[in-house]
Amino acid sequence: MYLPMLIPHESKTVKMMSNKGRKCLLLLSLLAFVVLGVVNGEYLIGVGSYDSTGPAAAVNLMGYGNIQQNAAGIHFRLRARAFVVAESPNGARFAFVNLDAGMASQLVTIKVLERLRSRFGDLYTEENVAISGIHTHAGPGGYLQYVLYIVTSLGFVKQSFDAIIDAVEQSIIQAHNNLKPGSIFINRGDVDNAGISRSPSAYLLNPAEERAQYPTNVDKQMTLLKFVDGESRESIGAFNWFATHGTSMSRDNRLISGDNKGAAARFFEDWYRSALGKGKSANRSNVDGLLLIEKAQTIGATGGQPCSKTSSRSSKVRINDGSLFVAAFCQSNVGDVSPNVLGAFCTDTGKPCDFNRSSCNGDDTLCVGRGPGYPDEILSTKIIGDRQFKTALELFKSAKEELTGKIDYRHAYVNFTDIEVELEGNRVVKTCPAAVGAGFAAGTTDGPGQFGFQQGDTEINPFWKFVRNLLKKPSAYQEKCQKPKPVLLSTGEMFHPYAWAPAILPIQMLRLGQLIILSVPGEFTTMAGRRLREAVKETLISNGNGEFREDLQVVIAGLTNTYSQYVATFEEYTQQRYEAASTVYGPHTLSAYIQEFKKLAKAMATGVKVPRGPSPPDLSSVQISLLLPPPGDLPPPGINFGDIKEDVAQPESKTFKMGDRANATFWSADPRHDLLTEGTFAVVEKLEGERWIPVHDDDDYCLFFKWKSENYGLYGSATIEWEVPEETKPGIYRLRHYGSSQKIFSPTEYFTGASSAFTVS
Ligand SMILES: *[C@@H]1O[C@H](CO)[C@@H](O)[C@H](O)[C@H]1NC(C)=O
Ligand SMILES: *[C@@H]1O[C@H](CO)[C@@H](O)[C@H](O)[C@H]1NC(C)=O
Numbered sequence: 001m002y003l004p005m006l007i008p009h010e011s012k013t014v015k016m017m018s019n020k021g022r023k024c025l026l027l028l029s030l031l032a033f034v035v036l037g038v039v040n041g042e043y044l045i046g047v048g049s050y051d052s053t054g055p056a057a058a059v060n061l062m063g064y065g066n067i068q069q070n071a072a073g074i075h076f077r078l079r080a081r082a083f084v085v086a087e088s089p090n091g092a093r094f095a096f097v098n099l100d101a102g103m104a105s106q107l108v109t110i111k112v113l114e115r116l117r118s119r120f121g122d123l124y125t126e127e128n129v130a131i132s133g134i135h136t137h138a139g140p141g142g143y144l145q146y147v148l149y150i151v152t153s154l155g156f157v158k159q160s161f162d163a164i165i166d167a168v169e170q171s172i173i174q175a176h177n178n179l180k181p182g183s184i185f186i187n188r189g190d191v192d193n194a195g196i197s198r199s200p201s202a203y204l205l206n207p208a209e210e211r212a213q214y215p216t217n218v219d220k221q222m223t224l225l226k227f228v229d230g231e232s233r234e235s236i237g238a239f240n241w242f243a244t245h246g247t248s249m250s251r252d253n254r255l256i257s258g259d260n261k262g263a264a265a266r267f268f269e270d271w272y273r274s275a276l277g278k279g280k281s282a283n284r285s286n287v288d289g290l291l292l293i294e295k296a297q298t299i300g301a302t303g304g305q306p307c308s309k310t311s312s313r314s315s316k317v318r319i320n321d322g323s324l325f326v327a328a329f330c331q332s333n334v335g336d337v338s339p340n341v342l343g344a345f346c347t348d349t350g351k352p353c354d355f356n357r358s359s360c361n362g363d364d365t366l367c368v369g370r371g372p373g374y375p376d377e378i379l380s381t382k383i384i385g386d387r388q389f390k391t392a393l394e395l396f397k398s399a400k401e402e403l404t405g406k407i408d409y410r411h412a413y414v415n416f417t418d419i420e421v422e423l424e425g426n427r428v429v430k431t432c433p434a435a436v437g438a439g440f441a442a443g444t445t446d447g448p449g450q451f452g453f454q455q456g457d458t459e460i461n462p463f464w465k466f467v468r469n470l471l472k473k474p475s476a477y478q479e480k481c482q483k484p485k486p487v488l489l490s491t492g493e494m495f496h497p498y499a500w501a502p503a504i505l506p507i508q509m510l511r512l513g514q515l516i517i518l519s520v521p522g523e524f525t526t527m528a529g530r531r532l533r534e535a536v537k538e539t540l541i542s543n544g545n546g547e548f549r550e551d552l553q554v555v556i557a558g559l560t561n562t563y564s565q566y567v568a569t570f571e572e573y574t575q576q577r578y579e580a581a582s583t584v585y586g587p588h589t590l591s592a593y594i595q596e597f598k599k600l601a602k603a604m605a606t607g608v609k610v611p612r613g614p615s616p617p618d619l620s621s622v623q624i625s626l627l628l629p630p631p632g633d634l635p636p637p638g639i640n641f642g643d644i645k646e647d648v649a650q651p652e653s654k655t656f657k658m659g660d661r662a663n664a665t666f667w668s669a670d671p672r673h674d675l676l677t678e679g680t681f682a683v684v685e686k687l688e689g690e691r692w693i694p695v696h697d698d699d700d701y702c703l704f705f706k707w708k709s710e711n712y713g714l715y716g717s718a719t720i721e722w723e724v725p726e727e728t729k730p731g732i733y734r735l736r737h738y739g740s741s742q743k744i745f746s747p748t749e750y751f752t753g754a755s756s757a758f759t760v761s
């Protein structure tokens with residue numbers, strides 16, 4: 001503990017007393033503990049977690065830019081998971097949020113900070129809050145503010161946005177309210193076979209002597225923090241950073257999913273729950289199988305029934321208020337790292353794609369990466385998630401190195417349009433206004449883009465030039481500045497109807513003892529990330545007067561606080577593959593980051609502040625939304641929402657076994673009326689005596705909720721599909737659906753229905 005930090009800021013304390021009396025008392029008593037030295041741990045720690053799933057129908061999924069990839073159900077839910085650490089009740093602190101979304105969004109950050117300010121005063125600000133996206137490509141889009149990032153979602157989608165800011169805010173509030181003395185342990189280890197380079201030809205352009213310092217062309221290291229309650233000595237959470245893309249689910253998937261990182265978090269939290277023996281798991285029943293089948297046959301489907309707004313919540317299997325255990329898998333320097341570890345192959349010939357361009361006889365759309373479960377993407381997601389989970393669990397169990405020392409942070413806004421960067425030998429170069437090149441349109445082996453483009457293109461054909469010029473002809477300055485990138489879209493020069501790309505980016509450094517977290521607003525490639533980490537570490541050690549040691553750990557938190565696409569090295573940039581074509585501020589983008597982060601590092605090492613820099617714009621008032629809300633509902637005559645449409649089909653053996661899939665389809669209404677946040681659309685119930693006990697909800701990997709709109713959206717069908725998992729106990733089960741509907745000019749109504757019973761043996 002650091003005494004200077006224990007002296008409360010007078011004015012702040014007084015202000016808090018007046019409006020936050022009770023909380024203040026708690027904080028003061030904590031402070032007393034700290035001052036008396038009766039503290040079990042180095043820091044105050046708290047974790048939180050809240051549902052951020054968002055609209056499960058019609059909204060474009062963010063990531064692949066595939067206009068046809070609209071949500072149609074949920075595989076498992078998305079969450080915001082947060083930890084807060086503080087030196088003392090009034091000492092330095094920061095909040096880190098791991099968000100199950102494609103990436104962070106400037107507008108989300110702005111609005112969350114506004115809410116935190118009105119709740120907590122200046123306890124949480126842009127400087128000490130980090131919101132980091134996991135980079136799933138299966139989360140609802142439309143929550144970003146710059147045009148290029150909301151084209152396929154038909155503009156801004158308020159429902160996606162609100163779900164995310166609510167969840168981020170709630171997760172921080174929980175973590176704040178849960179703050180207690182505790183210890184944090186750090187551990188590191190490799191994750192095998194969870195990521196490969198998807199642009200190895202670009203990596204090879206980095207200097208040989210630099211490459212020789214690293215064993216592989218992707219970073220395999222996972223860095224994990226374990227949070228331990230100071231009093232009970234029980235663990236309350238684990239957060240780790242590891243780089244691999246959230247592209248195990250393909251560009252054709254339409255179910256909301258946290259992809260491999262969301263899955264890993266689900267597995268870890270479920271492991272903890274079962275290890276503790278907490279949760280509502282049903283007891284073993286020893287009933288004779290034939291009797292069960294006979295009994296099940298007497299229990300038919302129930303028709304649709306009205307229920308309350310919160311009914312689905314009481315069917316949740318997990319308690320997710322951050323009071324139990326929060327596990328989060330955070331993204332890192334992910335730029336060129338694919339989870340499709342079997343490699344990329346041509347869909348026509350089955351042969352590997354062209355090494356330099358990832359195309360097949362010139363066609364980029366035929367080259368597709370394969371995950372370890374190929375062709376089953378659900379299985380690939382599970383395997384890549386499981387590999388991260390297993391490593392995290394090992395690191396968690398064996399974590400011994402305790403973090404001690406200061407909490408600190410530095411943050412700056414930087415206008416990346418024209419940063420002067422001083423390179424070695426006093427050469428001064430500049431960054432450029434944002435622009436994407438032709439290789440951007442080619443997409444990657446994780447999700448091929450437009451036909452007619454290839455990664456590595458340094459020319460644009462006359463037709464596309466013509467089309468481009470209709471939108472915006474890049475300035476001569478821009479074309480020269482971005483070279484050798486052929487400018488496809490000069491997004492930094494496009495302002496209609498509003499800005500197409502960010503100019504101002506937040507950069508941030510968080511310190512937790514001998515751990516430094518670098519919040520970067522984009523996707524650094526492997527080597528770009530290594531260079532940034534090394535530069536920061538070197539700067540801290542050489543300026544820190546012994547405060548920072550050689551064992552200092554530096555991790556990159558990717559896609560944090562806002563989004564500005566990729567950052568490739570200068571050498572990689574020359575090849576103009578996808579990552580380079582998406583490095584929007586030109587060839588010296590990385591050098592600019594390194595220069596600006598070194599300023600933060602030097603300021604931290606020498607204990608001085610940094611200038612705040614220019615504010616990023618809040619574009620909320622000019623957003624355009626073209627996605628239509630659901631029309632009013634009207635079920636077919638004689639049908640109630642929640643009625644069974646297709647009952648569960650009993651298998652020939654009259655009983656389901658592990659690995660079988662049971663499904664039932666219900667008449668239902670658009671799931672956007674009420675997102676059932678912290679609730680569930682789907683439940684598997686088990687009969688215990690006379691009572692039906694929920695054993696799985698739509699947050700389970702084994703349970704799928706699939707939505708299909710019919711008759712212009714007047715109604716639709718909800719299919720609930722359960723893949724019977726290994727640990728299932730023999731017994732009588734049924735599938736339940738919850739939903740909500742809204743007739744025109746009427747309030748939202750809630751309904752539920754259940755399938756006929758069936759047995760699992
Ligand atoms: C890739 O491109 C480089 C540079 O143009 C060339 O030397 C190399 O032979 C190419 N590799 C393959 C496998 O085509
Ligand atoms: C960023 O800098 C450029 C060049 O100086 C300037 O034209 C632009 O207005 C700045 N952007 C913002 C959002 O302030």
Ligand SMILES: *[C@@H]1O[C@H](CO)[C@@H](O)[C@H](O)[C@H]1NC(C)=O
Pocket residue numbers: 649661662663664719721
């Ligand atoms: C539901 O299960 C039945 C029987 O196994 C199968 O024929 C049908 O295709 C499944 N329906 C869906 C939507 O998965």
